[in-house]
Amino acid sequence: MGRITLDKVSKRFGDVEVIPPLDLTIEDGDFTVFVGPSGCGKSTLLRLIAGLEDTSGGQIRIDSQDATHVPPAKRGLAMVFQSYALYPHMSVRKNIAFPMKMAGVSEDEQNRRIDAAAKALNLTDYLDRRPGQLSGGQRQRVAIGRAIVREPAAFLFDEPLSNLDAALRVGMRLEISELHKRLRTTMIYVTHDQVEAMTMADKIVVLRAGHIEQVGSPLELYRAPRNTFVAGFIGSPKMNLIDGPEAARHGAHTIGIRPEHIDVVEENGTWQGTVGVAEHLGSDTFFHIHNTGLAETLTVRALGEVTLSHGDAIHLSPRAELIHKFDAQGLRIE
Amino acid sequence: MATQSSRSAARLMMAPAVILLLGWMLVPLVMTLLFSFKKYLPLRGGDLGWVGFENYVRFVTSSAFWPSVSATLIIVGGVLIITVGLGVLLAILLNQPMWGQGIVRILVISPFFVMPTVSALVWKNMFMDPVNGLFAHIWKFFGAAPIEWLSQASMQSIILIVSWQWLPFATLILLTAIQSLDREQLEAAEMDGAAPLQRFGYVTLPHLGRAITVVVLIQTIFLLGIFAEIFVTTQGSFGTRTLTYLIYQRVLESQNVGLGSAGGVYAIILANIIAIFLMRMVGKNLDQ
Amino acid sequence: MARAVTSRRKIINTAAAWTVGLLIFFPILWTILTSFKTEATAIADPPVFIGFDWTLENYATVLERSDYARFLWNSIIIAGGSTILGILVAVPAAWSMAFVPSKRTKDILLWMLSTKMLPAVGVLYPIYLIFIKLGLLDSRTGLVIVLMLMNLPIIVWMLYTYFREIPGEILEAARMDGASLKEEILYVLTPMAVPGIASTLLLNFILAWNEAFWTLNLTAAKAAPLTAFIASYSSPEGLFYAKLSAASTMAIVPILILGWFSQKQLVSGLTFGAVK
């Protein structure tokens, strides 16, 4: 079980209100991702849930029990830190055993769970090593192992992959997703990498300056961002946002169109411009286009290898049904 | 990472240290203050009642007061200059590639382990003795008349002894600091066309700033209270009577606790002036 | 990547460093050598370095004259006791300062350090009276307490600088793993800080061993440590160089050897967080 409810939870550091009163429910078994720009309060929110910080107001409930003033050890949650926070003086085995030792689990049971976790995480050969003798990915797995054996009500991850290189990050992303599929335990995952958010989440919570901007499944956020902030934050490359007469023509203050929803045409495009930088990725090509009279640059994604280069004129036509419209406050117009 | 409970735990865990030090500071301080306003002669009648500021006036107006303050400052200042100056040079030398660096380090650090009473005795008798001391032998070998170190050059002698004891400390801290200097910084400066001396002035020395601060702070704390070195060598004669030693004489030798206590209060004030000055400097430097 | 150092430069460096090192070490070496001479050779002019008849008679005389073992034992008890007691008081305090810092932390730290600047002599008589009242005069317990208080600020500061290097996340992980505060300090912080605690222990043991104000003024016969043992040789009757050297050697050798073996630890501790 692991249903976590935040009820008007707020947090201030001295005079600075980092999290204004906020409501959020995380359903049992969900994989919830907190995303947002750096400094928006993701870690703070996670640490409030963990009990590593006191709330300044409101109530945190875990499985309907008031946990607001319960110390971290008693909340039944496990946390994986960005730095892994392994105990450097203990072997991998001892690291994984530590929470069970604290909980007074019997030796036999400890060994059983350690072996199971080690097998699941490919750590069997490393159990007697110290964390210092492991690679980044292995350390990450030990940290996860230490969390699993407690059989917690929920897992909390704070940017667990940000210290890994790109290739390892993709691998670990899959492993964590698989772990979730297997355990079906509630997971809360903090990241500022929106690819991680899109690929892993059942539910994404987009935060800005401590406010929740939108909550929804990855595709809901992709299809119907509630405002220009979410529109710009979710999706890669970023959605093009266009103000001015072109937006007015659509009856909006701002319109948004994703790079993959603009087609490159031979002639008679709705929009014209000149190609700036062209990034050829093989599978597709990103064009950064200038002189459109719409915005500083327009990003366009074309499938496959398109042979246009710097300075060439280009014709574009957006798919009208996929244009997002926003009002003067930046809110979505349906 | 602070929750209410960890903050209160922190306060609780800090309490023993704070309370002990507060007691250690306040109880004797208050007693010293009380005595300083009394005529108090333990061997000649004990507590003879309140006398107001008489002790304070007598202590400052005694001909020994100002010389003792200046002796204190000269010894502290002299030792600081010598140990920091030589310490920097020695640290640079020890940082060069050489054979047997480990052994040289052990040789250099050794004086730090010698208790002050021993080093004072050894220097006084075996080196500075005008008849049988090693220096006297050397002077005679070169046909010079041996110097009576502890009377003719008393301050220099004391400063020499104390500097010898503290040089290892300064050297090792500065050496560690130099070793922590990023080589690439020096190489960048070299690429920018800085000559060796400029590299030292613009890169190495600023890098040593923090270490020098700590050397000065720690040494000052210990040097203000040097006692054994003077107790064993000159007993405060020949201009080497520091404030500490003067008070010691008033309290223990003349058994005048009132007067000595007034002196103690002056010493505390002097220490505080220096402390405020130092703490400013350290506080800034420790912020990183 | 290091540039090739010409061997000529290395030779010059080596010669210079060894010369300076031996010069600095010479007083100690000379003392040890003299302790094996007869009194006559000890003051011979010109001085003799190695080519003399080595003798142990000075050590025999010194051991006969005073109860070296008792002084040594007192030194060990006083230095060891005050250091261990100090660490026990300082670990929790340093934990608080390093991991739950507040606006006042730095002030408290500097205040603690400033208590070390209070001139001991200024409070000698009050302490003397208190000691008489409590029956602590000339007792090891009394000196253990005084030296512990003397060194407490240094111990707290050193431990604080070590603890600050330990990432707080690891302690938070322990907390999440269900460790109580006691378990967190016992099982996670202390083992991680072992090198720091060891060098703090060593440095303060040495400082306490060499402390020569309180040990000289608060002891008589019973609790006197080696500082008092050696001070007794400053009287005219002690003015025999060979015997003085023997006594000095006996007073400093234990700590010298300890210092040499723990040199690496000690140096890292000595920097008081100044480096890095």
Ligand SMILES: Nc1ncnc2c1ncn2[C@@H]1O[C@H](COP(=O)(O)OP(=O)(O)OP(=O)(O)O)[C@@H](O)[C@H]1O
């Ligand atoms: N202990 C603290 N004291 C004061 N302010 C803090 C403290 N911890 C965090 N803050 C502030 O709270 C805000 C949110 O911080 P938080 O660490 O939650 O951001 P984040 O979203 O996790 O950022 P990042 O993606 O960079 O990790 C920041 O502005 C930060 O400066």
Ligand SMILES: [Mg+2]
């Ligand atoms: Mg964060």
